[in-house]
Amino acid sequence: xxxxKPQSEGLVDFIPGAxxxxxxxxxxxxxxxxxxxxxxxxxxxxxxLEEMGALLSVSDPALLAAMFEAARTxxxxxxxxxxxxxxxxxxxxxxxxxxxxxxxxxxxxxxxxRTLAPAEIRAELTALENTGHxxxxxxxxEHADYDADFIAECVRTCYAHxxxxxxxxxVNINAAPLDVAGYRKLKAAGIGTYQIFQESYHRPxxxxxxxxxxxxxxxxxxxxxxxxxxxxxxxxxxxxxxxLHDWRFEALGLLAHTIHLEERFNVGPHTIxxxxxxxxxxxxxxxxxELADADFKRLIAILRLAVPYTGMILTAREPAALRRELLExxxxxxxxxxxxxxxxxxxxxxxxxxxxxxxxKIGDSRPLDQVVGxxxxxxxxxxxxxxxxxxxxxxxxxxxxxxxxxxxxFCTPNALLTLKEYLTDYASPAVRAKGEALIAAELAxxxxxxxxxxxxxxxxxxxxxxxxxxx
Ligand code: SAM
Ligand code: SF4
Numbered sequence: 001x002x003x004x005k006p007q008s009e010g011l012v013d014f015i016p017g018a019x020x021x022x023x024x025x026x027x028x029x030x031x032x033x034x035x036x037x038x039x040x041x042x043x044x045x046x047x048x049l050e051e052m053g054a055l056l057s058v059s060d061p062a063l064l065a066a067m068f069e070a071a072r073t074x075x076x077x078x079x080x081x082x083x084x085x086x087x088x089x090x091x092x093x094x095x096x097x098x099x100x101x102x103x104x105x106x107x108x109x110x111x112x113x114r115t116l117a118p119a120e121i122r123a124e125l126t127a128l129e130n131t132g133h134x135x136x137x138x139x140x141x142e143h144a145d146y147d148a149d150f151i152a153e154c155v156r157t158c159y160a161h162x163x164x165x166x167x168x169x170x171v172n173i174n175a176a177p178l179d180v181a182g183y184r185k186l187k188a189a190g191i192g193t194y195q196i197f198q199e200s201y202h203r204p205x206x207x208x209x210x211x212x213x214x215x216x217x218x219x220x221x222x223x224x225x226x227x228x229x230x231x232x233x234x235x236x237x238x239x240x241x242x243x244l245h246d247w248r249f250e251a252l253g254l255l256a257h258t259i260h261l262e263e264r265f266n267v268g269p270h271t272i273x274x275x276x277x278x279x280x281x282x283x284x285x286x287x288x289x290e291l292a293d294a295d296f297k298r299l300i301a302i303l304r305l306a307v308p309y310t311g312m313i314l315t316a317r318e319p320a321a322l323r324r325e326l327l328e329x330x331x332x333x334x335x336x337x338x339x340x341x342x343x344x345x346x347x348x349x350x351x352x353x354x355x356x357x358x359x360x361k362i363g364d365s366r367p368l369d370q371v372v373g374x375x376x377x378x379x380x381x382x383x384x385x386x387x388x389x390x391x392x393x394x395x396x397x398x399x400x401x402x403x404x405x406x407x408x409x410f411c412t413p414n415a416l417l418t419l420k421e422y423l424t425d426y427a428s429p430a431v432r433a434k435g436e437a438l439i440a441a442e443l444a445x446x447x448x449x450x451x452x453x454x455x456x457x458x459x460x461x462x463x464x465x466x467x468x469x470x471x
Contacts, residue, residue: 008219023053071301095141097213103281127345129166132426134384148182152189177224183231197239201253243277304330319363337368383415387470
């Protein structure tokens with residue numbers, strides 16, 4: 001259906017396309033320029049478009065190595081050795097849009113359409129909680145059935161569902177852009193991050209891959225997170241789908257979007273996602289912009305350097321070995337034990353992916369316990385922490401807390417407390433042993449004092465059956 005009257009009438013395009021194109025044509029940065037930009041990143045300052053342009057221009061192996069090293073250092077100093085774990089939960093795949101890359105698009109006759117009923121959502125929650133998940137992202141197609149009231153009801157269903165010690169403590173959303181009144185309803189239901197991926201910031205590409213439906217309206221989507229902020233959702237996530245256009249342009253687009261949100265709302269996005277285009281049911285796309293692994297690694301390092309305080313999400317679209325390698329360059333959140341078929345956690349065969357029931361093919365379907373075990377082997381603390389959101393430390397206020405000292409005092413202890421819960425309630429014996437060893441090693445790093453004493457008391461309380469303790 002052609003778009004009759006764009007909902008976006010009067011909205012301004014804040015992506016400076018011509019300026020971004022010019023930055024991609026610039027001469028390669030020399031060592032001195034790269035050094036200056038890296039010094040700014042390491043001082044934890046957000047980069048400008050020009051500074052990101054300098055990093056994107058680098059191909060000299062020695063300078064690239066310096067960039068990777070700086071990204072690794074920055075990740076350690078801002079986030080410590082924590083990786084936050086979550087799971088996606090697909091609620092419904094009806095969709096009125098025609099995104100050429102997506103298995104859920106309206107014209108795909110092979111896709112099996114389904115919306116989970118409340119009892120089916122609860123069955124999924126039981127399966128998720130029984131493996132230890134505490135944080136979800138609910139995913140929806142775009143359809144009149146999935147309005148703000150429906151999404152809010154799904155959120156409430158998630159928070160209300162408990163199995164033993166299992167419960168969901170944070171529900172994020174990835175769905176179509178709403179109007180301000182819609183976001184207010186979701187805020188009232190207690191949502192965490194509202195994610196909208198712009199897919200492509202390059203307008204001709206955007207228009208080409210979104211030929212019909214409400215999503216064809218570039219500006220309505222581009223302003224989707226402004227409306228979220230206006231509706232009180234101060235915790236938003238941006239993203240681009242890599243493989244549709246030049247990755248360097250999209251990286252600049254993500255930064256331009258970040259700068260816009262910072263300027264307008266005094267706070268940038270809480271997270272950035274960078275999904276790569278994957279095989280999907282019945283899609284036939286031009287693959288000329290496919291993002292190679294080596295460039296994907298550059299992209300992740302450059303994003304880390306450009307936005308030091310923004311969470312970066314690396315999903316199970318990517319294969320396990322690559323995820324392992326990419327973690328250290330800046331990712332702070334991953335999904336694990338992921339199933340993306342509708343009903344996949346409670347009904348699916350974990351070995352089998354059925355493309356007709358899912359949006360695209362994932363690369364890492366290992367069970368949660370295996371991923372936790374691998375993180376522990378890498379010296380990372382798997383974390384389910386949700387303390388900041390539940391203490392009101394979000395949006396503008398979250399930035400205040402993302403300061404040196406806060407991680408040691410709050411984030412690491414909270415990560416250890418949630419890890420302890422996981423080990424006590426859900427881990428296999430081998431993972432439990434690894435996890436207890438890591439907790440002991442982290443405790444040994446803490447100086448004696450009140451903070452350490454409080455942490456020790458809370459860890460002991462978890463062994464006695466207390467749950468959900470945080471600083
Ligand atoms: N329907 C909502 C929308 O389009 O905003 C929800 C998002 S969709 C269910 C989640 C995201 O998956 C999309 O925004 C897109 O970036 C990504 N995606 C879609 N098709 C994909 C594919 N073939 N490979 C990888 N990611 C894909
Ligand atoms: Fe629908 Fe979202 Fe898929 Fe587009 S990406 S077809 S809007 S589910």
